[in-house]
């Protein structure tokens with residue numbers, strides 16, 4: 001469902017209301033480069049709902065399902081969503097190199113069988129809602145950036161196309177893994193928005209300057225009284241920063 005465009009902004013449509021999601025996708029068509037549908041929407045509406053949102057917006061799709069299981073199960077889950085032909089799809093890097101490689105092979109094989117473009121396959125490193133203290137509580141001591149770098153290197157070794165990380169780690173990963181490795185950053189907050197449950201945050205400008213390729217933004221846009229205006233405000237700021245028009 002579409003290829004990534006020059007506009008780096010992907011709006012996260014976190015809702016179980018298919019009417020709301022399709023209205024937002026249509027309303028934001030000219031303001032964003034793609035839409036992200038995740039667990040909340042997919043668990044309620046599955047393939048049918050995803051297709052409805054795609055029809056409404058016609059925008060590249062990031063299917064943010066964060067698969068994490070044994071390699072065989074993840075390969076099967078990836079195969080099962082390939083008919084949706086997402087532009088971006090992800091798994092958890094913490095599932096390990098063999099699991100990520102199985103996901104990659106499954107995506108490529110099934111996409112070829114179906115005659116659709118394979119997704120850019122990403123690995124989630126450390127969710128942007130976690131800080132060093134949260135991570136230490138899971139048994140991973142040290143700076144968050146160390147763990148992000150370890151997981152990103154594993155994803156790179158498994159042949160994935162990129163990672164989901166916070167903008168705070170983007171410069172390190174760019175230096176570690178080169179210019180072609182896709183860096184997708186949620187936890188992006190304009191100065192006028194609240195952080196909500198996000199802990200590793202950056203403004204849209206900071207994220208781009210840090211080397212992010214895709215900025216995922218949800219609530220600052222979808223929770224605004226005028227989502228189109230909120231997205232436009234963010235985009236105009238980015239256009240002023242870089243010539244993105």
Ligand SMILES: O=c1ccn([C@@H]2O[C@H](COP(=O)(O)O)[C@@H](O)[C@H]2O)c(=O)[nH]1
Pocket residue numbers: 012013014038064124126127128129164165186187188196198216217218219220
């Ligand atoms: O580390 C991660 C990975 C994924 N997400 C997802 O991005 C959006 C962010 O939404 P906001 O409303 O802008 O906070 C959401 O769908 C998450 O599931 C993330 O935030 N962090």
